[in-house]
Amino acid sequence: xxxxxxxxxxxxxxxxxxxxxxxxxxxxxxxxxxxxxxxxxxxxxxxxxxxxxxxxxxxxxxxxxxxxxxxxxxxxxxxxxxxxxxxxxxxxxxxxxxxxxxxxxxxxxxxxxxxxxxxxxxxxxxxxxxxxxxxxxxxxxxxxxxxxxxxxxxxxxxxxxxxxxxxxxxxxxxxxxxxxxxxxxxxxxxxxxxxxxxxxxxxxxxxxxxxxxxxxxxxxxxxxxxxxxxxxxxxxxxxxxxxxxxxxxxxxxxxxxxxxxxxxxxxxxxxxxxxxxxxxxxxxxxxxxxxxxxxxxxxxxxxxxxxxxxxxxxxxxxxxxxxxxxxxxxxxxxxxxxxxxxxxxxxxxxxxxxxxxxxxxxxxxxxxxxxxxxxxxxxxxxxxxxxxxxxxxxxxxxxxxxxxxxxxxx
Numbered sequence: 001x002x003x004x005x006x007x008x009x010x011x012x013x014x015x016x017x018x019x020x021x022x023x024x025x026x027x028x029x030x031x032x033x034x035x036x037x038x039x040x041x042x043x044x045x046x047x048x049x050x051x052x053x054x055x056x057x058x059x060x061x062x063x064x065x066x067x068x069x070x071x072x073x074x075x076x077x078x079x080x081x082x083x084x085x086x087x088x089x090x091x092x093x094x095x096x097x098x099x100x101x102x103x104x105x106x107x108x109x110x111x112x113x114x115x116x117x118x119x120x121x122x123x124x125x126x127x128x129x130x131x132x133x134x135x136x137x138x139x140x141x142x143x144x145x146x147x148x149x150x151x152x153x154x155x156x157x158x159x160x161x162x163x164x165x166x167x168x169x170x171x172x173x174x175x176x177x178x179x180x181x182x183x184x185x186x187x188x189x190x191x192x193x194x195x196x197x198x199x200x201x202x203x204x205x206x207x208x209x210x211x212x213x214x215x216x217x218x219x220x221x222x223x224x225x226x227x228x229x230x231x232x233x234x235x236x237x238x239x240x241x242x243x244x245x246x247x248x249x250x251x252x253x254x255x256x257x258x259x260x261x262x263x264x265x266x267x268x269x270x271x272x273x274x275x276x277x278x279x280x281x282x283x284x285x286x287x288x289x290x291x292x293x294x295x296x297x298x299x300x301x302x303x304x305x306x307x308x309x310x311x312x313x314x315x316x317x318x319x320x321x322x323x324x325x326x327x328x329x330x331x332x333x334x335x336x337x338x339x340x341x342x343x344x345x346x347x348x349x350x351x352x353x354x355x356x357x358x359x360x361x362x363x364x365x366x367x368x369x370x371x372x373x374x375x376x377x378x379x380x381x382x383x384x385x386x387x388x389x390x391x392x393x394x395x396x397x398x399x400x401x402x403x404x405x406x407x408x409x410x
Contacts, residue, residue: 009125010134012182016118017138019175020081021145027088027168029153029264032242034161037259039095043383046239047375051368052101054235056108058364061115073121074185080113082176088169092162124187146271154264161260219345219407222400224362231366233394236374236386237308241324244383249317270325274332281333291405293341298401300334301394303327308391312384 035041035049087107091100123131153164242263286292304327311323342359370393378386 007182007184009122009184013122013134014137014141018141018145021142022149023168023171025146025149026153027165029150029267030157030161030164030260033263034165036242038161039100041097043240043243043378044375045097047236047371049100049104050235050239051371053104053108054364054367056105057112060109060112072185073117073188074183076113076117078176078180080110081172083110085169085172088165088172092165092169143275150264150268154261157260222404223342226397226400227359227362228366229394229396231363232370233390235367235371237390240378240383240386244387245317245320248315248320266321270328273329277333290344293337294401294404296337297334300330301397303330305391305394308387312387
């Protein structure tokens with residue numbers, strides 16, 4: 001990456017992608033471990049924290065998007081990163097359940113302020129054609145930020161588990177201050193009253209179109225059902241895996257930096273393996289054929305279900321790590337295939353963004369409703385039972401993919 005010498009929006013966008021992902025990953029490498037070891041959250045509280053975050057994002061997504069369109073994309077982005085940073089600081093400085101819940105609301109609200117606004121800002125400032133190049137370079141900058149942040153977080157967390165969270169939050173606020181000077185907003189035109197009415201009518205029209213196609217297309221109904229069941233299983237597992245690993249490896253009382261290094265190393269392995277596999281997948285013909293996509297997603301879901309069961313019943317820490325890596329890498333590879341699938345079956349290109357948004361909202365509904373159930377099972381029985389329940393919640397997607405393969409064959 002070249003030094004930032006101008007306020008050129010293209011370079012500001014790339015550096016924002018890099019720095020924001022660097023700070024996010026710096027925090028999240030140790031975030032769950034901090035909640036388990038320092039805050040001492042029980043399984044139900046762990047899942048509830050994730051549910052509050054998902055619910056905050058779900059509730060604030062549309063209102064903050066409207067504010068961004070009507071007021072200022074730059075202002076929305078700056079406020080967003082500042083709120084995210086404040087949320088991280090609250091969590092890292094006050095190791096108690098209620099402050100951690102509050103922090104999720106703050107950074108969930110901040111995330112929705114930046115989500116979409118950053119992409120809309122750069123498209124306004126440099127045009128759609130050049131923005132496409134910015135998105136590609138921004139994605140690469142994100143990966144670079146992850147790779148750099150993980151070992152840095154490991155080294156910092158070795159001394160104090162909450163230190164990366166406090167530093168990451170402070171840096172995120174610093175990013176907001178930096179953007180207040182570095183960002184230019186010269187081509188943004190806030191919507192006037194007629195455009196606002198037209199926008200709401202357009203949203204309403206798009207939603208009516210989606211409802212119509214959902215009613216008439218079995219494939220779209222199946223896609224949304226799959227998104228719902230993926231949401232059901234994912235929140236509980238994502239929040240409970242470290243607790244299960246600590247129980248099995250008998251490291252629950254270890255407070256030195258060694259376990260921070262273990263968790264960080266796992267995350268780094270996942271990022272590197274995912275990057276390599278996605279590189280080969282992108283060069284394969286899979287993305288050109290729906291049947292190959294369905295087969296790949298069926299196999300991927302089967303691998304995740306089997307790995308969830310293996311993770312639940314394994315009694316060796318190394319085996320647990322192996323299953324966790326398999327699950328996360330498989331999910332990373334499946335995600336772009338799911339996007340390609342949705343993109344291919346959308347009947348009306350004018351509703352493409354809305355279709356993707358609805359799919360994300362359906363997944364969020366699954367996480368919001370499924371997470372507390374898994375958390376209750378973990379608290380009432382065992383975490384192992386909860387992870388088995390997560391595997392069971394995902395199994396219906398195999399039936400759905402089988403139906404899709406039969407339709408495709410027919």
